[in-house]
Amino acid sequence: MEVKRLTDVELLLLLSVLRAGESAHASSIQEVLATQGERTTSLGSLYVTLTRLEERGLIESSKGAPTAERGGKAKRFYAVTPAGLAALHRTRSVFERMWADVPQPERG
């Protein structure tokens, strides 16, 4: 299977889905992205990227049970698929290779 390259946003989003763990849904992913990924994004942009990743088979989603704090609405949970994990690792190895000889900035 061909492992697809990831854009910067996709990379961060996949990592956020992983970090948000089992309860990864749009607003928790948005929070992880903001607090740990240092990137704020609107729900609208988030849905677009999540849908694209799902279409490419890098994540999968399932519907949960309704909860009171969401006004009785159900959550859509997201999880990274094996293909998504492979894409992450490949991107990382590309980055590591590219970073190998980058000098540190001089201090002073």
Place this chain on the structure above:
Amino acid sequence: MTAPWLARAFLRLTVPKEELEAILGDLEEVHRWRVAVRGAKTAWLLTMHEAFGIGSRECRDRIADGMTGRWISGSEVRLAARLLLRTPMMTATSVFALAVGVAVATIGFTSVDAILNPRLPFEGGDRWVSIEALDAESRHSRSVEATLFERWRSESRTLVHVGAVRETLVNLALDEDRVAVVSAGFVTPSTMPLLPVRPLHGRAFTPADARPGAPPVVLLTEPLWLRLFEGDPDVVGRSIRLGDTTYTVVGVLPNEAVYPTLAELWVAWSAQDLSAHLDSGVSDTGVFGVLSAEAQPSDANDQLGSATMAWTDSRPDQPAATVLVRRVGEVSGGGAPSALLIAVLVGALGVVAGNVGNLVVARTAARRGELAVRSALGASRRRIVGQLAFEVLVMTVLASALGFAATRLLLGALDDRRTRDLPVTMDFSVSPRTLLFVFFATLFVATVAGLVPALRSTRSNASDALRAAGRGSARGIFGWFGHTMIVVQIALSIGILGAATMIHSGWLTQYVNPTLDVPAEQLWMAGLIPPTGIDRLQADALSEEYLRRLRELPDVRAVALSTHVPGTDADARMIEMERVEGEAILRIPTIDVGPGYFGAVGHTVLAGRGLRPEDYLPGAPAVGLVNADYASQLLSDRNPVGTRVRAAAPADGEPGPWIEIVGVVGGPSLSAADPERTGGLFLPLRNLDATQIIVRSIERPSGFGAQARATAFSVHPRLLVTGDAVLSERLGNVRRIYAVMGSILTGLGVVILVLSLVAVYALLSFEVTRRTREIGVRVALGAARADVVVPIARRVGSYVVVGGVVGTVFGLGLLWMAREMLVLRFPATGAGTFLTLTGLVLASALLAALVPVRRALGVRPIEALRAD
């Protein structure tokens, strides 16, 4: 705190069903978090922004995916979107016109519903009825005596409860120095268990609170609790003094407690006090009831009618009484005003729909050529109509969002029933039914207006259609009716906007920046209400005593009574004057002043004498004073001293006694708004009703109110000092109100003007487009450009000139009415405003015609000839 309904509604419209629940849930979660972190208002804005972002992305995706079904393909949708954006001004104007239509219709239907279908804002509110005693002969309202009330209570089988309520102002004394004047509602305690309000703290009233010997108890409402007790939950059990009685606070009511009284404080009305009050003959008590499960108001009316008749029979020497039972909020005789209201609404909607229709017709008609070409190139009729329908749908959705947002903004102020100053039974929340109805009605109007010309241009075969488009044969869409409507609209908009801006500028110059002839920073003012249940002499004595004590307070220089707030308009009364030219009856500003008034406000007597103490005595010869402007404005500068005036005879009565003018006072203007009506009369104050106190103090008198209320309380616990303020602050509030009202008036005028310009633009654009080929042919045959342009300009000019003249007459009529009603003088440039407006409309109309005329002149003659 849930996400804004508009955001949720927008998502429901745009997001596919299978995604909706999760997205709404996410939005809900994020909104709660935002409210906690950023506050409700910012959260509202961010969430709205978010929802529109999500919804529009969804729409775009669906368009890009070509998911819009078989009726129209993705490429058609893209084409429609491009065409909408290709003429951004036309699209924006159409959306604006539609949005105004949506807002007018929604506000109109909601207001009509609020007025025609009054309802109490709680479940089962439709079972509550008001019970009114009437005089059997005159059918006028009369007071309910205790025995009648008891009979209603004991004999009503159609009602499960009969209660009573009375509202009044009271002195609430927290301690000797802290006295506040609050509104108190005396409520029968047995009513409370039937109301669906639960106290925030403590308990509600129980029937036991009405029993003889029960301790007097009150409930605070949330606003009062926060204002005077800083939201202290330990207030329950505390004693407070209301007038001359001490009460125990037993609970705090939430903000939703708005019925049977909007008062700040609810007092448990004991059975004993209720009977005593009913028998005192003061008719300020409202009686209400709750219908039993099966009963209708008419059943209760019949039954209480028999009970009232039996009661009347038991006292044969007294006038007969009857009863009227209605649902709470229902008004009898509302048929004519309601019909008028609906007629006005339908008229307004008709004008708006006509405008919108004109615009959309013009928009589509202007594109007939393009449609014909597409049709000739093989686009099916269904495709073309589908594309136009999609355009109309997009415009309607945008306009509905704008219109509903504007509605929400305008009607949102009426949500708080406690502060809005309207009957509690009027519900101005926009029902989903109204929203849906208005949306589909708008869609219908826009679709019919947009599709009819499209269907026409695609009806015939391709070459006919092309030829017809070339000739511009679209006669019949705008007939004489359309032209008349344009003229009427121009007239209405020039008249209304002209009058509105002049009233606005009148208010601004007279109220917002008045030239005051009194030291407004040093005058403290308040209303003085003597206790009820005492006679006139006692009331006068109390007022005297109160003024005496005020004069003794440190820093107070002078104290006086008057019926007038300096810097505002005095009431104008019909006065008959003796003049050299003969007697005249005029509306003359007149105020009643107490002893020492002129000294308190800093005016001196210029001629004759001032008012003396003996002028106030009963039976004293009637005398009055005038100001200097009176002589110049009404007596051609002759000396007014010695002349006589009297109250003009009312339609069915005698004139008042002659009053001799004994002096002239320098300065005080009796009209804030009309410099030509500042002259007026000062008469000795004899009636203490509706009196204003004026206190002049040396230092800035802010904070004097607390001292003044405490002093009143010490004179008599039920002597009320209300609405106190330093004059400059009080006038500031008046100015703010006028500034806001003026802006609203002008804003309405501007909306009407813009709508008219839209209509003029639509018509001209359509007409000129229709004649494009004709113009081209004329140019080809050697006509000069001027020969083409002048007739069009003349046509535009004739619309605007006729509309302008009619509008100016109409506007001047409005101003004349406003001047009579508001005693307001307008800037001298009256006619100039209308001329300017007419010029503005003319310029805009010519500009509107310019674009299509240029296009027409640009047609190559050879093409024009070949096409024909």
